[in-house]
Amino acid sequence: MKAGSRFLNAVSAVALSAGIVASGAGATVFVSATTAEAAVIQRVDVRGASRVGAEAVRSNLTIVPGKTFSNTDIDDSVKQLYDTGYFSDVKISVSGSTLVVSVEEAQxxxxxxxxxxxxxxxxxxxxxxxxxxxxxxxxxxxxxxxxxxxxxxxxxxxxxxxxxxxxxxxxxxxxxxxxxxxEGDRTKIAAINFVGNNAYSSGRLSSVIATKRSNFLSFLTRKDVYSEDKLHADEETLRQFYYNRGYADFRIISSDAAFDEATNKYTLTFNIEEGPRYNFGAVTVQSTVPGIDSTQLQGFVRTHEGQVYSAKEVQKSMEAISDQVASAGYPFARVTPRGNRDLTNNTIGVEYLVDQGERAYVERIEIRGNSRTRDFVIRREFDMSEGDAFNQQMITRAKRRLEALGYFSSVNISTQPGSSPDRVVVVVDVQDQATGSFGIGAGYAAGGDGLLLEASVEEKNFLGRGQYIKISAGGGQEGSQTYGLNFTEPYFLGYRLAVGFDLNHSQTSSNDNYDYEENSGVLRATAPITEDLATTFRYNYKQMKYDPSGSLSNLSAPYQNLVENSPWVKSSVSQTLTYNTLDDMTLPREGIYASATHEIAGLGGDSEFYKIYGKARYFHLLADDADIIGSVSGSAGYVIGFNKNLNVFDQFTLTNGDIRGFENKGIGPRIAGANDDPLGGNTYFTVSAEATFPLPAVPRDFGLRGAVFADAGTLFGNDVDPRGDSVNGVDASLRASVGVGLMWASPFGTLRVDYAIPVLKEDFDKTQHFKFGINNQF
The missing domain is CATH 3.10.20.310 (membrane protein fhac)
Known part of the structure; x- marks a missing residue:
């Protein structure tokens, strides 16, 4: 039925005394508006609704017996019935005091x-x-x-x-x-070209955007999938890349995706104009809000004269000032940056103006596009809710948080006028993306379990509720087995409190004299203190079993004690402070990641001690276009027992990741003689310096990077009762190594192989030149 004829049929039914001339599929209608407004029916007769039912039809009418109706009511009723989707044709007419609704049901x-x-x-x-x-x-x-x-x-x-x-x-x-x-063939990306770039090479810009050129692993990564939305997202990524590096005049002249039907491939071309590079000029804060002192706000500014201009730092300064002003009792205050370009010196002076903005409230937060993620998962990232004062800086912060979740391929937040001039509707448009992953990892432990393999299934947005779950299992050549289950609820009871648990089981037969089995569980809760600082409380439980598999006479006295008195239990509580300003957790180029933990054991079990330990790592981009990343790190720890000796498993041990070139437990105090059993130590410190870089002559899309590094450190001191055996390595002698590494950002995680040569060591240390496994920098 044509839309026009539907409308005419509907309107014609209004006329109780109107003249109608009907012909074919259409009708010419002469209706008295006054008559239509005065029309009243006493009953509704539904015809043709054998499956749907007459009451279902009546419920979709805007016309009620005993009340007057108009042409608009007829039109609305017809439209409403069609919108249900259950009818292929609808006709409404009036017969005396009866409204006749004739429907033809859809299949x-x-x-x-x-x-x-x-x-x-x-x-x-x-x-x-x-x-x-x-x-x-x-x-x-x-x-x-x-x-x-x-x-x-x-x-x-x-x-x-x-x-x-x-x-x-x-x-x-x-x-x-x-x-x-x-399904047809899969389209690919043949090339990604950049025109007009002088400050940065095309290879560097290619590493920035999400779309990648097709390679032999693209069927796994899906990074070579072209879409218009991804192209726009890449444009925005390029803008932010340049804006945060001083190029405030950067613009994209055009972006083009040319499709070659013969090869089924796209060629992307970004035509850009970089403009000059700016530094910050004079930075000031001015306030027109009574009671707000501009000089006190100056301390919250993160942009300083002489620094390279960065739009990100401007935004963070605005947020910090806005938070301070709001906490002082001015929720409607507005922070506006004003830039003053000096083209002669290529500087941009910034004045942060704080004024009393318009009083506006959030009428509602409207969420669109989330097909999987629940609404409440998105809403809780906002520091405001319906009825609160509208604050643009809070909107920006919420957008950054939503993007950091990794649940969405795109996040856009806009505003619309509300029901009154002082009401604002916040519209959140998101697009869900895959958050589950299957990983395969491998490693090698010389002198121990040999080749180690692990498989894991991970979901960062479980059931669309924002929960994290991971299940893993692994095994080694010497009969070792590992199993793990990790779960995190990021907003416990509606608060920004991440609560979770970790369950792990492992066993190994790598030692000729005993088999080792470990079962552990951790309950944890993490609360943010600031945007960069968080604290975590844990309860840790571990059960350790040492089962004899050979002669105990081959073991040193401390290890004989472990086997003879097995199983052992360690029960402790700990608190960790974590400071994180990294720009990217996968491949950080700038920022600091630091953590400090103190732990008390003695809540039952066989261990009684106090531990304190921590690690910090600083990243800095040494050469932006060449993408050479430098990092330095340091770690230290100390443990002391409560009125008794420590157990072997209470002391610190260092892995081949702490000082490369040595085995796990390869340095530090150990039993002298043929047994050579490691005891660990009560004190340690390490330092490391590293530089990583893209491999030359290899496309950066492959994700291959080289590394050079130097490690140093020591593990010393012993509070374990040697039971008559002599101990080597109690003194703080320094160990050091230098080496090279190769990293690959594979679809299964970042794989890394290192070759290290010890340059300072003791005769009783255990060395290991090669190290292979999943890269874990933190």
Whole structure:
């Protein structure tokens, strides 16, 4: 039925005494508006609704018996009935005091199936389409579903997919619907070109954007999938890259995606204009708000004269000033930066103006586009809710938090006018992305378990509730086994309090004289103190079993004690402070990551001690265009027992990641003689310096980086009773090594292999030149 004829049929039904001339599919209607407004019906007669039911039809009418109605009511009733999707035709007429509603029911869908799909499974496509079993057959909705299927395939790089439908009538108004998918070949990215870049090479800019050139692993990473949304996101990433490095006049002249049908590949070209590089000029704060002292706010500014201009630092300064002013009782105060360009000296002076902004309140926060993530997961990242004072800096901070979650491929927050001039509607548009991953890791422990393999399944947004869960299992050549389960609820009881637990089991037979088994559990809670600082409280429980597998006479006295008195239990509580300003947790280029922990054991169990230990690492970009990253780190720790000797497992040990070139437990106090058993130490410190760089002549999209490093440190002191055995390595003799490394940002995580040569060591130390495994910098 044509839309025009629907409207005319609807309007014609209003006339109780109007003249109507009907012809064919349309009607010419002469209606008295006064008559229509005065029309009153006493009953509603529904015809043709055998499946849906008369009451369902009446509930979708805006016309009520005994009340007057107008032409608008007729039109609204027809539209509302069509919008249900259950009717293919609707006619409304008046007969005396009766409103006659004649409907023709749409066919019902008995079953929805998908044919030809191999790359996307049925359950994934079923979640995309809106047509479902027992629902109405609606051609407009089916066309929308076809486009949704195409969009799903385009997200996997198959933009040439073709989707058709097949309808099988079953009688009695029921049909089976099949979506037939011709997946086609996967499109790829042949090249990514940059035009107009002088300060940074095309290779450096390629490493910045999310879209990557196709390579042999693209089928796993999906980073070579082209979409218009990703292109716009890459444009914004480039802008922020330049804005945060002093290029305040940077602009993208054009971006183009040329598709070659012969090769089924895209070529992306970004035409840019960098402009000059600026430093900060004079930075001041001015306030027009009574009671707010500008000089006191100066201390919250993070931009200083002479520094390279950075839009990110300007934004952080605005947020810090805004928070301080709001805490002083001025929630509507507004912070506005004013830039003063000096083209002669290439500087930008910034004045932060604090004034009393308009009184505006958040009417509601409207969330759109989240097909998987629950609304409350998004809402809780805002420091304001409905009814609170509107604050633009809080909006910016919420956007940054949402992007940092890793749940969304895009986050956009805008505002719309509310129901009154002092009301604002905050609109949050997000697009969900895959948050689950399957990982495979490998490592090698010389002199111990040999080759180690681990597989894990990880989900960062479990059931769309923002919860983190990880299940892992692994094994080694010498019969070692590991199992783990980790869970975190990031907002416990609605507070910004991350609560979780870790359960782990491991066992090994790498020692010829005993088998070792360990079961541990950790309960933890992490609370933020500031945006960069957080504290974590833990309860730690560990059970250790040493089962004899050989002659105990081959063991030193302390280890004989471990086997003879097994099992052992350690129960402790600890607190950790973590400071994190890294720009990227995967490949940091700037920032500090530091943690300090103190731990008390003695809540039952066999251990009684106090420990304090920590580590800090600083990253700095040594050469921006060459992408050479330098880092220095240091760590230290000390443990003291409570009125008794420590156990072997209470003391510190160093791994081959702390000082490369040595085995796990390869340095520090150990039993002298043939047994050579490590005891650990009560004090340690380490320092390290490293530089990493992209491998020359290798496309940066491969994610291969080289490294050179130098490590040094020591582990000394012993509070374990040697039971008559002599001990080496109690003194603080320094160990050091130098080496090279190779890192690969693989789809399974960052893999790394190091080759280190000890340059300072003791005769009783255990060395290991090669180290291979998953890279863990923190």
């Amino acid at each position: 019902l869908v008995n079953q929805v199936v998908f044919n030809g799909n191999r790359k996307i499974k049925d359950d994934k496509l079923a979640a995309v389409v809106k047509t479902h079993a027992a629902g109405p057959y609606n051609e407009a909705q089916i066309q929308s579903d076809i486009q949704a299927i195409k969009d799903a395939y385009a997200a996997t790089g198959r933009s040439e997919v073709q989707v058709t439908t097949q309808v099988v009538p079953l009688g009695e108004g029921r049909v089976n619907l099949a979506f037939v998918v011709d």
